[in-house]
Amino acid sequence: MKRFALKSNGSLYPWRFRLVIGLLGLCCAAVVWRIAELHVLDEGFLRSQGDKRSVRHVPIPAHRGQITDRNGEPLAVSTPVLTIWANPSQLIDQQAHWPELASALGTDLATFSERLKANADKEFIYLRRRMTPASGEAVMALKVHGVYSIEEYRRFYPAGEVAAHLVGFTNVDEQGQEGLELAYDQWLQGVPGKRQVLQDRRGRLIKDVQVVSNARPGNDLRLSIDLRLQYLAHRQLREGMQEFGAKAGSVVMLDVHTGEVLAMVNQPSYNPNNRANLQPSMMRNRAMIDVFEPGSTMKPISMTAALATGRWKPSDQVNVYPGTLRIGRYTIRDVSRAPGGVLDLAGILLKSSNVGMSKVALDIGGEAVHDAMAAVGLGEYTGVGFPGESVGKLPTYRTWRSAETAALSYGYGLSVTAVQLAQAYAILANDGRKVPMSLLRVDGLPDTQQVLPEDATRMVQEMLQNVIEAEGGTHRARVPGYHVSGKSGTARKASTSSKGYQEDSYRSLFAGFGPSSDPRIAIAVVIDEPSNGGYYGGLVAAPVFGGLMSNALRLMNVAPDNLASLEQPALPSPPALATTGEPR
Known part of the structure; x- marks a missing residue:
């Protein structure tokens, strides 16, 4: 049997030994080179890797x-x-x-x-x-x-x-x-x-x-609101609703000259600091979102349109007898009868005659009434940028039929918001000049736009003052020490389940401005579904207007323009003395 002789170093294949030693040497050299590269040439890499494991932002x-x-x-x-x-x-x-x-x-x-x-x-x-x-x-x-x-x-x-x-x-x-x-x-x-x-x-x-x-x-x-006026409006609206058992309500107060919203309140309200049991309906800003037919509060706008045409003067008279007017299959009715059956234009507003207003509107045409309402901002956004603001509805027709013209003139067939209603009356108070509305504070007087004739709006201002101060007027809206102007409205609520209107379901409205001699504030009051003691706007909404206007004018240090209403009756003279010095 052949035997293999081993060399003195014990290696059978010396070239393999050298190969292994060489490979180990190359590995050591690669490790040393990598260490040198990381610590000398590329130390930022190690630092970034370390930071990723310890440094946080x-x-x-x-x-x-x-x-x-x-x-x-x-x-x-x-x-x-x-x-x-x-x-x-x-x-x-x-x-x-x-x-x-x-x-x-x-x-x-x-x-x-x-x-x-x-x-x-x-x-x-x-x-x-x-x-x-x-x-x-x-x-x-x-x-x-x-x-x-x-x-x-x-x-x-x-x-x-x-x-x-x-x-x-x-x-x-x-x-x-x-x-x-x-x-x-x-x-x-x-x-x-x-x-x-x-x-x-x-x-x-x-x-x-x-x-x-x-x-x-x-x-x-x-913001433009005054928190003091906001508290006053909140209290006045709440008390008015409680007195008449109303379902909901809104109040908007505007600065006539700057267009600023001085107060905007709604009921029911909620506490934003505790929303645990919050109902979605309570969050709705009704003044900006809810739309309604404004009823008789639109008659001053229609009257302005009539005076602006030049066809009518304040002294012109209208026969409203017998208190009804038949147009096709519709019958227009007045709530209160005019004595003698004849009213001048101021009397139409004072008695809130639907028949009288309809006859005036039929004479000037539906387009003239529509244009006046569009001019005061109805049917368009107010531009304040509030989320979800409603634009309402102002109908327009290629051919105005008699029924549509008459209904529009006394506030039916269109829908508005409380903010739009307040803006419309602010324009009337500002001699027909429109000021951009703002929810943010305005420094200085903004640019205005004449949208209604000045002479026509001034005549309507006098008529609206007469609505409150004349015998048979809306006395509940009076403000001691001041002349104020305004108009009430009572609108039936439209049915959501069928055509027509709901039975015994109303909105009570009042809109106005003051003081009449130099208007500063315009206020719109909307009270939804009063259920106790009545539902007419002059009964339910007018006292809210009067109370809020009274407090607001005094808080704003507006000088009274009707001091005669504050005069106290003369006190009786003391009884004559007898010769004994004792009273008789």
């Missing part, structure tokens, strides 16, 4: 801009709060601390345990959002492993339900959801900042390194 919350009234009174502010969150994969092993943690969070232990176990495989869940700083710090003081906090802001509304429909509210992430919070969401939103921190592998803070970018708070928003 934590957002710095930015508070939302403040909303104030025209005088700087806060209507919406952002307050600092703490949001508590947890890493369930860490907290699941801390069962001994669960009872005290659940108690501090304000929840029962069973619910807390069930939720934590259901999310045991996750690394992030909210335990409770937007806690007050004191409550949040009490939770963090327990020092439970796996529980952390985030600084956030919560929206608070100091005026509560008084300004809720106008201001609106935000969601839990401070994003606008309703009202002006939604309309000006981008303007109010802040830009969060960024802070660089060092954390360990468990997410615990080691060091606050630096602020990368500062948080930028949102812009403030100053």
Whole structure:
């Protein structure tokens, strides 16, 4: 048998040994080169990889801009709060601390345990959002492993339900959801900042390194409303509704010269700070969204159209006997009969004669009435930018039939909002000049547009003052110390389930302005479905107008223009004395 002789180094194949040694040497050289490359030529890579495992960027919350009234009174502010969150994969092993943690969070232990176990495989869940700083710090003081906090802001509304429909509210992430919070969401939103921190592998803070970018708070928003007038309107409307058992209502107050909305309230309302049992119907800004037939409050607009044609003068008379007017298959009726069956134009407004107004409108044509109503902004947006604003409906026809013309002249066959109604009367009060409406404070006097003839509107102003002050007028709208002007209206509510109108279902309306000598304020009052004591606008809505106008003019330091109404009757002279010095 042939034997192989081994060399002295014991290697059978020396070239294999050298190959292995060479490969090991190349591997060592590659490792050394890589180490040198990383530490000398490309050290930024190692640094970035290390930073990814320890350096974090934590957002710095930015508070939302403040909303104030025209005088700087806060209507919406952002307050600092703490949001508590947890890493369930860490907290699941801390069962001994669960009872005290659940108690501090304000929840029962069973619910807390069930939720934590259901999310045991996750690394992030909210335990409770937007806690007050004191409550949040009490939770963090327990020092439970796996529980952390985030600084956030919560929206608070100091005026509560008084300004809720106008201001609106935000969601839990401070994003606008309703009202002006939604309309000006981008303007109010802040830009969060960024802070660089060092954390360990468990997410615990080691060091606050630096602020990368500062948080930028949102812009403030100053509204046109006066919170004092807003409170007055809210109280006056609520009392009026309670007295007559009404279902809902709205009040809008405008500055005649600037177009600013000084007050806008609705009932029923809600508390934006506590929306636990909030019903969707309570959030509706009825003054901007609900539309209705304005009834007799449109007669002053129709009368202005008649005077503007030059065919009619205030002294012209109309025969309204016997208080009805037959047009085709429709019969127009007056609620109150005119003495002698004849009325001048002022008497038509004073008696609110549908027959008289219809005859005037039939003489000038439906197109003239339509154009006057369109000129004061009916059937179009007000331009205030409120979310969901309704435009209403102002019909137009190629050929105006008699029934359509007559109905339009006394406020039927069209639909408006309370804001549009207030704007129409503000234009009448401003001698036919239209001013852009605004929900934001206006500095200075804006540009105006003459949309109705000045002489015609001034004649109607005198007629509307007569409506309130003359014998048989709407005395409930009177304001002691001031001459005011206005017109009531009572409109039947249209049926939603069938054609025609509902039985015993009305809206009570009143719109006007004051003081008559130099109008400053225009007010529209809408009260929906009064059920106790009556439903006529002069009975239900007029006292709300009168009470609010009285308080508003005094609050705004408007000089009285009717001091005679404030004069006290002369006191009787004291009884004559007898010679004994004793009274007889």
